[in-house]
Amino acid sequence: MPRVNANLDLDPDAAAMKRLAAGDTSALRDIISRHQKSVFNLAYRFFTDSSLAEDVAQEAFLRIYSIRNRYKPTAKFTTYLYRVVTNLCLSEMRSQKLRKASSLSYAGVDGESDLPRAREVSADSPRDSLEKSELAEKVRETVQSLPPNQRIATILSRYEGMSYTEIAKVMSVSVMAVKSLLSRAREKIREGLLPYLDRKG
Numbered sequence: 001m002p003r004v005n006a007n008l009d010l011d012p013d014a015a016a017m018k019r020l021a022a023g024d025t026s027a028l029r030d031i032i033s034r035h036q037k038s039v040f041n042l043a044y045r046f047f048t049d050s051s052l053a054e055d056v057a058q059e060a061f062l063r064i065y066s067i068r069n070r071y072k073p074t075a076k077f078t079t080y081l082y083r084v085v086t087n088l089c090l091s092e093m094r095s096q097k098l099r100k101a102s103s104l105s106y107a108g109v110d111g112e113s114d115l116p117r118a119r120e121v122s123a124d125s126p127r128d129s130l131e132k133s134e135l136a137e138k139v140r141e142t143v144q145s146l147p148p149n150q151r152i153a154t155i156l157s158r159y160e161g162m163s164y165t166e167i168a169k170v171m172s173v174s175v176m177a178v179k180s181l182l183s184r185a186r187e188k189i190r191e192g193l194l195p196y197l198d199r200k201g
Helices: 006-010 012-021 026-047 050-066 077-096 126-144 148-158 164-171 175-200
Strands: none
Touching (some): 026 148, 077 148, 126 175, 148 175
């Protein structure tokens, strides 16, 4: 039987899952209120489609409800929740073969410190603003062109602030696999931006 970390018993999400398993449906509302925004953002950053992100978020919480009697607080609840969302995103991508959408809710992705962020471009003049917009769009296109596993690893790393170990748990892969995914993603992002940067140089 898995050993339950005593500290996790103090986790409000673990406590809510216990209440939910005992039949207190208000516990699900508590969980949703705490995590709805982050779940939606994760799905939206993957698909860049608000309607689809809402569907994924709804399905994720339905999945949480369905496992209420089986859930054991052997790890952080958010790790389990993000694993559910990640699997739903990857499954949806495989089943519908979605293409990149037209916009994102964030301003840029950099694989490493030497990759430019759109927000770092000065906006002191109309030309600067145009260049910022063009770079942001190019970054969005490049990120959306990443293979699904690389894309989700990049989102978890850069926008959710997760460590390699946390991403590995969410994606159910090894830490080395996460490092490899992020390394390949950084290279693809860099390659995708080089033509634009050379043209602007």
